[in-house]
Amino acid sequence: MRSIILNEITKTWSYKTFRVIILLHFILFFLVVLVTSRLNITIPGISTDNLYYFPNIWEFFPWIASWFNLLLAILIIVMTGNEFTYRTFRQHVVDGFSRSDLLKGKAFMILMIAIYSFLMVLLFSLIFGFIFTPDYSDGAFISKSYILLVYFVQAVAYMSFGFLLAVVFRNTALAIVLFFLYRLIIEPVIRLFFPARLRQFFPIKVISNLTPTPEFLAISSGNQDVGNGPGSLNLREIGILAEDLPVYLNLLLAIGYTSIFIGLAYMLLKKRNL
Amino acid sequence: MEKVLEISNLSKSYGLITAVNNLSLEVATGDVFGILGPNGSGKTTTLSVISGIIAADTGSYKWFGSEPNASLRKNIGSLIEVPNFYPYLSLYKNLVIAARIKDKPLGDIERVLKLVNLWERKASRFDTLSLGMKQRLALGNVLLGDPSILVLDEPANGLDPEGIAEVREIILRERENKKTIIMASHILDEVEKVCSHVVILKNGQSLAMGRVHELLSADDPVIVSCREAEKLKEEIVRSGLSESVEKDGDELVIVLKKGKGARDINEFAFSKGIVLVHLETRKQSLESQFLELVK
Numbered sequence: 001m002r003s004i005i006l007n008e009i010t011k012t013w014s015y016k017t018f019r020v021i022i023l024l025h026f027i028l029f030f031l032v033v034l035v036t037s038r039l040n041i042t043i044p045g046i047s048t049d050n051l052y053y054f055p056n057i058w059e060f061f062p063w064i065a066s067w068f069n070l071l072l073a074i075l076i077i078v079m080t081g082n083e084f085t086y087r088t089f090r091q092h093v094v095d096g097f098s099r100s101d102l103l104k105g106k107a108f109m110i111l112m113i114a115i116y117s118f119l120m121v122l123l124f125s126l127i128f129g130f131i132f133t134p135d136y137s138d139g140a141f142i143s144k145s146y147i148l149l150v151y152f153v154q155a156v157a158y159m160s161f162g163f164l165l166a167v168v169f170r171n172t173a174l175a176i177v178l179f180f181l182y183r184l185i186i187e188p189v190i191r192l193f194f195p196a197r198l199r200q201f202f203p204i205k206v207i208s209n210l211t212p213t214p215e216f217l218a219i220s221s222g223n224q225d226v227g228n229g230p231g232s233l234n235l236r237e238i239g240i241l242a243e244d245l246p247v248y249l250n251l252l253l254a255i256g257y258t259s260i261f262i263g264l265a266y267m268l269l270k271k272r273n274l
Numbered sequence: 275m276e277k278v279l280e281i282s283n284l285s286k287s288y289g290l291i292t293a294v295n296n297l298s299l300e301v302a303t304g305d306v307f308g309i310l311g312p313n314g315s316g317k318t319t320t321l322s323v324i325s326g327i328i329a330a331d332t333g334s335y336k337w338f339g340s341e342p343n344a345s346l347r348k349n350i351g352s353l354i355e356v357p358n359f360y361p362y363l364s365l366y367k368n369l370v371i372a373a374r375i376k377d378k379p380l381g382d383i384e385r386v387l388k389l390v391n392l393w394e395r396k397a398s399r400f401d402t403l404s405l406g407m408k409q410r411l412a413l414g415n416v417l418l419g420d421p422s423i424l425v426l427d428e429p430a431n432g433l434d435p436e437g438i439a440e441v442r443e444i445i446l447r448e449r450e451n452k453k454t455i456i457m458a459s460h461i462l463d464e465v466e467k468v469c470s471h472v473v474i475l476k477n478g479q480s481l482a483m484g485r486v487h488e489l490l491s492a493d494d495p496v497i498v499s500c501r502e503a504e505k506l507k508e509e510i511v512r513s514g515l516s517e518s519v520e521k522d523g524d525e526l527v528i529v530l531k532k533g534k535g536a537r538d539i540n541e542f543a544f545s546k547g548i549v550l551v552h553l554e555t556r557k558q559s560l561e562s563q564f565l566e567l568v569k
Contacts, residue, residue: 003374003375003377006374007371007374007375010363010367010370010371011360011363011371014360014362014363014367015362016362082360086358086359086360086361087356087358088358088359088360090327090354090358091358091359091372092375093325093326093327093344093347094325094326094327094347094352094354095347095348095352095372095375095376095415096344096345096347096348096349096375096376096377097344097375098343098344101344271329273322273327273328273329274327274328
């Protein structure tokens with residue numbers, strides 16, 4: 001396992017595209033949270049500053065970070081696609097790796113990138129949260145922080161899906177195009193043919209629902225109970241937002257789908273000629 | 275001699291094309307085993323199967339009598355088709371990756387890079403190398419950890435005459451070191467000079483297999499010249515000594531039956547009262563043998 005890890009580190013750190021995409025990911029996230037934090041829209045009863053307060057920031061920042069999961073998935077597709085283009089997967093097997101070693105290497109990279117992204121969101125959440133939150137003495141900053149772990153699972157799930165497509169098509173460009181097509185067109189169109197309660201179970205829907213759009217109106221108005229309290233406005237009940245699955249169920253399904261993606265990729269790696 | 279590799283009834287098809295058809299062969303310790311054949315004869319497919327990158331449809335193979343596995347491959351130096359390395363990494367880093375996979379000490383990288391004359395270029399990116407240098411790096415990778423078995427698929431591919439000579443020198447040196455070498459090649463002269471055993475493939479099937487000198491001497495024709503060539507030809511045909519007799523000017527070109535030699539022809543001619551002016555056994559080259567077989 002040590003040689004697998006060291007090799008992945010050697011390959012990725014020396015790869016300029018990897019460094020550029022990771023830097024781009026970091027800068028884009030930083031710019032978005034910085035710019036939105038400067039847009040202080042305050043009208044009576046509503047302030048966007050509330051988005052940066054603990055515990056709301058635990059919802060808001062992972063949601064913003066989830067936009068950039070696509071970049072992380074592209075990174076995994078590029079790195080896996082390279083192994084086929086350069087025929088290095090083939091060489092590794094000739095040199096003495098098993099097919100499962102190939103999978104372990106990429107699984108390690110997926111975890112490392114997800115950990116980096118998790119730490120990045122954690123860091124910015126803490127910095128912005130402590131700057132903006134007027135009073136965090138009641139321990140409010142800890143509640144909802146579990147969403148960060150949910151975000152971690154989401155990042156792993158997206159990258160695993162990208163990895164599967166790269167293994168299926170063995171072609172970086174094709175896998176990236178298919179990734180976008182599936183996420184933006186194919187699955188949403190297929191979902192339309194199913195009843196609303198079943199639509200929540202499709203893989204991309206499950207994964208993207210892990211970090212749902214924060215209820216801006218509720219948060220900005222400072223009413224944490226909007227959608228929960230008596231007589232409150234529930235955007236899902238009135239049909240503006242679709243009914244979501246409970247977080248724990250979404251999480252289990254996402255983990256299940258991730259296992260399927262990795263399992264399928266392994267099956268293909270094992271069965272196909274390299 | 276211990277069996278290093280045993281291939282039994284191996285077959286592999288790509289769609290309707292049969293690349294390897296029921297191939298069986300054995301390689302013993304210390305053999306330099308050449309695999310010869312025209313393009314598409316199944317040489318690379320055979321080596322790819324025994325290197326673990328392609329699965330056979332039927333049949334099996336064993337290394338040292340054991341079922342093939344990844345850890346066995348760590349001790350076999352293989353070069354299959356073209357050199358496969360990360361283009362953006364230096365030569366040294368590419369070999370670091372290979373050494374880690376093979377569980378070999380990183381200290382050995384210097385030795386092999388010097389062996390293939392690339393030590394000075396160790397910091398260069400792989401994609402800046404010429405084709406010949408890439409091939410030499412691939413050979414360096416094969417020699418990492420000093421494996422006892424080398425599997426080489428067209429090792430002189432793309433090399434200039436100087437490069438070919440260097441590769442030949444490396445292979446000969448490894449042969450001197452009692453390494454077992456399995457080598458596919460198009461360069462028949464090379465195989466003839468380097469290999470102890472050879473198999474000739476066509477359409478994935480073995481046409482001939484055995485020790486190189488035995489294969490070459492099997493059909494060596496005997497050349498005879500005498501005043502009564504026509505009479506001698508008739509007598510030889512009648513006697514059943516030969517597979518074939520052809521008249522070429524004043525000479526007869528005789529392919530004898532197995533176990534017969536030039537001495538038998540001399541004695542036969544003498545017994546018939548025919549005086550031979552010239553008698554010689556013409557050695558066949560592997561090339562002529564190969565061309566005859568794959569015709």
